[in-house]
Amino acid sequence: MERSLTLISLFAALIAALGLIPSLTLLSGIPITAQSMGIMLCGTVLGAKRGAMAVGLFLILVALGLPLLAGGRGGLGVFTTPWAGYLFGFPIAAFATGWLTERWRGQNLALGAALAAILGGMGVLYAIAAPYYMLMTGEGLVASTLKTTVPFMPGDLIKAVLAGLITQSLARIRPASVLSRQH
């Protein structure tokens, strides 16, 4: 139990630290940060349950007022924007990513983890963020989906592939630490 607790806490700290790495800025002025890759990694490395808990812990601390989101953002305010669907979707996306990684039966973990990150870290996340945006703003489904998914897709795709490669590297040097594959 202690190990689960510390793993979850350390990975939450990791997500916070990943917000520090300087972000690239796409043309639309929307920054792509390594933080969402951290969400994917929580799923691919820790598995579904622990990954989701790490992300959930991170979000609670953001809500309590710590500037842990990329750019030093935090507090209750970030949960009031129409884009907060992403925040609420993060733990669910981590769960889905972990769930899929746990069940990958192929030889190539990089491929499996990347696919899990795409379906979970992108697919599930967008599926939550877009309707949330629609509900909060009253705009149409197409407009909402376009605005909430398209700007992030190229960056997220790269991050999903990287998450796969990183998970595979980790499995090679520390096979016992990739909890999503321990069974």
Next chain:
Amino acid sequence: MLSLTSPHRTFWHSLPIGFKFGALLTATAGLFFTADIPILIGAVGAAGGAYLLAGWPFFKLGLRQILGVWPFLLIILIWNGLAGTWELGAVIALRMIAALSLANIITLSTQLSDMMQLMDRLLRPLARLGVPTHLLGLAFAMVIRFTPRMMDVAQKLQTAWRARSPRRAGWRIAVPMLVAALDDADHVALALRARGGVAKPTSNTKD
């Protein structure tokens, strides 16, 4: 680890957290029930007034938070302007500014310890059912303790990279960061176990 609480002590700091939270929930709910632009402008004005009530430095802090979301506001206004639904765009933008500023009053005027106490209060019914809610407090302490450590690891890795390559440190430093997190987790778990573990202490000894 700095929190976002404002260092200037204001009128809002002295209000009980439960009251502030309840007021925020009511106000935010109210915002979403109206699509009347004059009312929403009034709401934004009221939020601004709430900040001014606490002094000019506090107001500047609040303004900075609003300016932090300018890309989002711009997207909403431009998109709706081009689509011809500028009224909808104005409603969304005004709601967002009002909700954001009101929520941030709480963040700026509440200490982290008070927030944690509120969480503890809210979770007490679950604790009575046997859910180990005391672990959450321990988890909070650990994240707060280890975030600066992980940031330090990231910076050291970036420096080590820059000493060996003209390019910016990329995704490859993520693997050693993960290893650092995993190792720290193992060490801390060992330390916790050495001190008796994290199960809730039962009160079957009377001292």
